[in-house]
Amino acid sequence: MFTTVASVAASFTILAGPAAPAPTATAGDDRKVYCAFLTHRQALSEAATALGLTLPAPTPEFVVPDAGSMSFEDWRHNYPQDFNRACDALIAANRLDSATPTVKPTGATVNLWTILTSGFVGAILTMVGGEWKSRRDRQVQAALALRGAAAAFVREGNAIARALSAPMAQADDRAYYTARDELASKIHEAAVIRDSALGAALIEEIFSTNASDVVARWPDDNVGKKVKQLEVSQWLTTVEADSIRVAALVQRLWPWHFPFATGRNRQSAPGQTI
Structure with missing residues (x-):
């Protein structure tokens, strides 16, 4: 009986064949997925326009010269080379932005404060000097x-x-x-x-x-x-x-009279009270 069960199991294994290997990601899939995100389509459309592949569009659409407006899916399907070029450029631009160190606004704030302070002090000095x-x-x-x-x-x-x-x-x-x-x-x-x-x-x-x-x-x-x-x-x-x-x-520049500043005593003429 055990021999019969083993034979049946072996028969099923032969009929089913070997197990299929798990699918692996091909080169470029990460790029397609990144540019296919809804949050990236507007940027992708702007990148394609910057490269001259499409015309400016107010929405995340793709207006191809002599072909008109089309959706993202149609543009990627009909113009794969343009899609790959625009997508590569978008990814490279994002990497360039992330590699650029963030400029702290402290310097600009200090410079602006210095300019405003200098201007205010200069205006005060000019006003005081004029007065x-x-x-x-x-x-x-x-x-x-x-x-x-x-x-x-x-x-x-x-x-x-x-x-x-x-x-x-x-x-x-x-x-x-x-x-x-x-x-x-x-x-x-x-x-x-x-x-x-x-x-x-x-x-x-x-x-x-x-x-x-x-x-x-x-x-x-x-x-x-x-x-x-x-x-x-x-x-x-x-x-x-x-x-x-x-x-x-x-x-006199100053209104005060210093102790060492002596004045002449007024003299009256003879016989007169001054």
Whole structure:
């Protein structure tokens, strides 16, 4: 009985023949599988277009010149050489991208930050520098105007004093008072830029009785006139000197007064209160 079973099994083995070997992948199958993925078809279409094998298409289709649009399957079947060429190029391009080291954005970010910071700092410096120059120009102009007005006031004062010191003299004091008003105006303009106690005192002085005494209460005798003229000249010299000091304060770069910076004491003319 056992012999019969063995014989039957052997007969089945002979009829069935030897077992078929397992199928193996052929060369190029990995390429076909890679390019056949749905996620790669758009890139494959772009690669074929870049190689001039197809025309640009808005969808993952393949528009062959003189053949029209066709699906991926039709294009691969009808144009196998073009498919292989485009697929090889796509794989090579992907390998090239993966081999390229990723550039860290740190450098670009730092450079951009440096450029922005430099531009901002430069704009601030330009604005500050422009404001500083404008202020310096105003200071210099105000100081020059104040010195000029003081010199004109002294010139008119001495001129009318000489005229009044002559025998039987009469003089027109309008030019003198016009120069006095111009000097007061320039002192006020200087105070807008840099106010000072000396400037305020100078305003009071040129509107005091000392200023009006330049053209009033002249004695009749020649000796008295000479003494009066000398007093007027000394007072005018003091006013001019104080005006120059105020102009220097206005034109000075810094608003502070250092302990070692000593000023000239104002002197009053004999018999006058300054």
